[in-house]
Amino acid sequence: MESKSNFKAEEEDPEAIVWAQKAWALLSSVRAKSPLIQCITNFVSMDLMANTLLSAGASPAMLHSIEELPDFTPQVHALCVNVGTLSADWLPAMKVAAELAHNSGKPWVLDPVAAGASGFRLKACLELVELKPTVIRGNASEIIALANASVGPTKGADSSHESTDAVESAKSLAQSSGALVAVSGAVDIVTDGKRVVGARNGVAMLTKITATGCSVTALIAAFVAVDQSHVLEATASALSIFGIASEVGMKLAKGPASLRMHLIDSLYRLDEVCVLSHVKIGSLS
Numbered sequence: 001m002e003s004k005s006n007f008k009a010e011e012e013d014p015e016a017i018v019w020a021q022k023a024w025a026l027l028s029s030v031r032a033k034s035p036l037i038q039c040i041t042n043f044v045s046m047d048l049m050a051n052t053l054l055s056a057g058a059s060p061a062m063l064h065s066i067e068e069l070p071d072f073t074p075q076v077h078a079l080c081v082n083v084g085t086l087s088a089d090w091l092p093a094m095k096v097a098a099e100l101a102h103n104s105g106k107p108w109v110l111d112p113v114a115a116g117a118s119g120f121r122l123k124a125c126l127e128l129v130e131l132k133p134t135v136i137r138g139n140a141s142e143i144i145a146l147a148n149a150s151v152g153p154t155k156g157a158d159s160s161h162e163s164t165d166a167v168e169s170a171k172s173l174a175q176s177s178g179a180l181v182a183v184s185g186a187v188d189i190v191t192d193g194k195r196v197v198g199a200r201n202g203v204a205m206l207t208k209i210t211a212t213g214c215s216v217t218a219l220i221a222a223f224v225a226v227d228q229s230h231v232l233e234a235t236a237s238a239l240s241i242f243g244i245a246s247e248v249g250m251k252l253a254k255g256p257a258s259l260r261m262h263l264i265d266s267l268y269r270l271d272e273v274c275v276l277s278h279v280k281i282g283s284l285s
């Protein structure tokens, strides 16, 4: 473990140390407050998403029955809606939950999985965007499809673009929707339509584990839940913290399956020295 005395970021880049301190403060706040995060998500991601939230200190509830929403959703600290295994019978509950969260002043985060894969999915995602998500987090292809409102050649849940290809799409989607938009990739990009911030943590092998994108979206919901007034900072910090957990986990992993395990263990064990010395967040504009 590095010692704080070896840490030179403060002398080298004052902005970097401010970001690192923010990320640590937000992770500490999630651990202290243990926000309740409702997840309406796909069948593939339920396990990893719930375990990601638990290892970060949050409290997950994978609850999607429309009959329960009026009682439950107003009580949560944030909502995560993910359309990964969308079917027509799930969409009404997603919309009702989004409206309940919005009307209760609770943040909600949209993951538009494979938004451009079909007309049905694109229309559903655009209708959800109308319901005022606090954050939209997708890969580059998903954000480009949403910003252009277009179905196109697709790799399904995976991206066929680099995150840097999607900066203008992300800015325009943020401006048109009022949401903070995050594009994941080798560089995670976060924009409110004016500011653009990049987070450069993470390992490429995350793309070989299904549902890591879904899980980092839920982690964003937990970070925004504990600091609703700084959505951009909370989103960039969640992306960076998840990336750091993967970097630490990668040192012990032999491949995707063991990285999945070490990712969760590392997220649970991250300490201040590790976070302060690993955060790589900075302005891109």
Ligand SMILES: Nc1ncnc2c1ncn2[C@@H]1O[C@H](COP(=O)(O)OP(=O)(O)O)[C@@H](O)[C@H]1O
Binding pocket: 138, 139, 140, 157, 158, 159, 184, 185, 186, 187, 188, 201, 202, 203, 204, 205, 206, 207, 211, 212, 213, 214, 216, 239, 242, 243
């Ligand atoms: N080339 C890469 N290098 C490092 N981290 C990456 C890379 N690609 C994606 N990631 C990370 O993997 C996680 C999932 O992102 P991504 O694969 O883009 O989402 P999705 O699974 O929704 O397509 C994010 O934490 C992201 O930062």
Ligand SMILES: Cc1ncsc1CCOP(=O)(O)O
Binding pocket: 042, 044, 045, 084, 085, 113, 157, 209, 210, 211, 212, 213, 214, 215
């Ligand atoms: C493979 C797959 N198919 C439908 S949802 C899903 C999981 C996608 O997870 P992620 O977007 O995090 O890779």
Ligand SMILES: [Mg+2]
Binding pocket: 113, 114, 138, 139, 157, 213, 214
């Ligand atoms: Mg995804």
